[in-house]
Amino acid sequence: MQGAWRLVPLLVLGLAWSLQMGPVLPEPLILIQENFDLSRFMGKWYELAVISTCPHFMQRKRGNPVIVALEMQHVASESNFTTTATSFRNGTCKQKSTGYDLTNTPGRFFYYIERFRADVDAFVVHTNYDEYAMMLLLSIEQPSGNKTTTVKLYSRAINVTAAVLDSFKTLVRQHGMSDDAVIMNQNEVCSRSR
Template identity: 60%
Template structure:
């Protein structure tokens, strides 16, 4: 049984451009949704599809294309919010926490990953709040200059409508990526932190493996996961 907690160091972005250049094309600006209302955006979401320019991220997702549940919570008096994600990894449900800051642009968020010296900007490109959301994430690793673009499709349920999926594909094409590379996440059952999948539980019963609760430090857990490869 495992419960993983990631506390991502927070930097307040005092001045971030409204338009940011997508490193894929070098010209297409990324704009957050106009008249974005964050409080309507909070609550439960599911990551149902994703594509990235980072080959390591895509390899990892292909090995484990599981549905990711996200919970967004905000304390009104604070200039940041928490995102809790839960998903099955190696047969066990793991939960992570990330702290993101608001910027001067509604619908654009920021966090800094100190371990890799990376600035990560996230954008809500489109949403109707009660059905779907299109997200883009730009990661810039200052020491290496590596830049990564990730496009994600969120849904309030574990399924998504054809029109929302088509919007996702259009966004992918617009930013120079192949829609054929997109990964559709699979539902592996209800994810409760520390609980195994049905397959893992059956394996435990047959082979009598011992179960133990383990807390893995964020630094250790992310040793092979660079900023462009984490959830948002």
């Protein structure tokens, strides 16, 4: 019984310390490409399919479901990489560059969308580097706190096999979305991005 009284001050100190630290939220359980190789992931990709829990994004994408050409570049000494997206909108080719910060977890990146004041946590869920990549994007808009899940299918060519598309739809369902709502981008690639 005397030993139990010695533990009480330690438990009180531990509780006080944990309350000062704030709640610890678990990270989402997300499977990332095993043995991810950033250098093999760099280069040219095409965004062929997309789905999101954000109704505004889906409405905008349905209105202009064109294939987006992506050029990813990384300088080995840097802790980030740049993606330049080229798409055909309103009769012209438009380009936009985004900087992705690398993390300690290979295949996981962070970036910020100024327009929506959103922090985005991006994961390469699966890739074979030469044919396709499946991306999971989790974002939180500030100050509203709105959370969005987006799943994208990238390809090195402007098409993918039926098996890859089936795997992508399985991933979509695993994240609580209907594969019937997936937007398949159309073949309107800017001539300078081919």
